[in-house]
Amino acid sequence: MALTDEAITKIRNMIRSGELPPGTRLPPEQQLAAQIGLSRSGVREAVKALEMARVLDVRRGDGTYVTSLAPHLLLEGLRFAVELLRDDTLLEVVEVRRLLEPAATGLAATRMSDAALDELGQILEDMRAAAADPELLIQYDIAFHRTVIAATGNETLTSLLDGLSDRTVRARVWRGLIEANSAHVTLDEHRAIYRALRSRDQLLAQASALVHVNTSESWLRAVLSEQSIDSSNI
Structure with a gap:
């Protein structure tokens, strides 16, 4: 859970900083894990959590995108x-x-x-x-x-x-x-x-x-x- 929380924090910071603006496609899981220095499993769980929070949109067969981050979402x-x-x-x-x-x-x-x-x-x-x-x-x-x-x-x-x-x-x-x-x-x-x-x-x-x-x-x-x-x- 600590690794998942760390992964959530790092992805969230990338979004807040503008590195991953709304509508942006996230790098593939392996690449993102290497980029933030965490395991693929931690990144995978973080993505699931952020999807539930409507921060990320996982599109099967297409990739994972940052949502519009609109208030209603x-x-x-x-x-x-x-x-x-x-x-x-x-x-x-x-x-x-x-x-x-x-x-x-x-x-x-x-x-x-x-x-x-x-x-x-x-x-x-x-x-x-x-x-x-x-x-x-x-x-x-x-x-x-x-x-x-x-x-x-x-x-x-x-x-x-x-x-x-x-x-x-x-x-x-x-x-x-x-x-x-x-x-x-x-x-x-x-x-x-x-x-x-x-x-x-x-x-x-x-x-x-x-x-x-x-x-x-x-x-x-x-x-x-x-x-x-x-x-x-x-």
């Missing part, structure tokens, strides 16, 4: 990592979302195109039509926020929030199933965000998004607190 593993977090860390995920999403929504207010706003308006109409179906409503909810975040033009931010959002989907569907008025609250909050974005009001868009995330966070805190009380009485 390198941060793809975040979604899987977040999915493995225990349920008692769900609140931490929501807290991170609260830190990032309002700021991103405010930024979107200054960058969103008219076409993107029209698309967002249609998604809002779809949400209204799906108000009685919690699972379908959440799918439109996700599409709404992805459209907003994508409008920032910041691929790293978009990838981070995508990875975090998936972890909270089940909790939001659960809320829709057990809270009779949650759909109406959700729709009102999304309308407020949409109106702020349409008016290009950065501060209002940020504040509206913060209210929306805080509603979900407050509900989750209350549910977890009740669960804790119930468990202590068993």
Whole structure:
């Protein structure tokens, strides 16, 4: 493992230095091993690890290439990592979302195109039509926020929030199933965000998004607190 870690570090340094820029084909395994002064087995395991991390792309019969190193590739593993977090860390995920999403929504207010706003308006109409179906409503909810975040033009931010959002989907569907008025609250909050974005009001868009995330966070805190009380009485 020490040799593999060393090989990973050396290949990564070659990429960071520009010696192996995105899209570049790596030297054959034997040549690369000699070049970095390590065994072929260590290089082979390092390549496998970097392939899993979406840093390298192994094309059978063609060779191994450095990927585009785009944020959506390198941060793809975040979604899987977040999915493995225990349920008692769900609140931490929501807290991170609260830190990032309002700021991103405010930024979107200054960058969103008219076409993107029209698309967002249609998604809002779809949400209204799906108000009685919690699972379908959440799918439109996700599409709404992805459209907003994508409008920032910041691929790293978009990838981070995508990875975090998936972890909270089940909790939001659960809320829709057990809270009779949650759909109406959700729709009102999304309308407020949409109106702020349409008016290009950065501060209002940020504040509206913060209210929306805080509603979900407050509900989750209350549910977890009740669960804790119930468990202590068993």
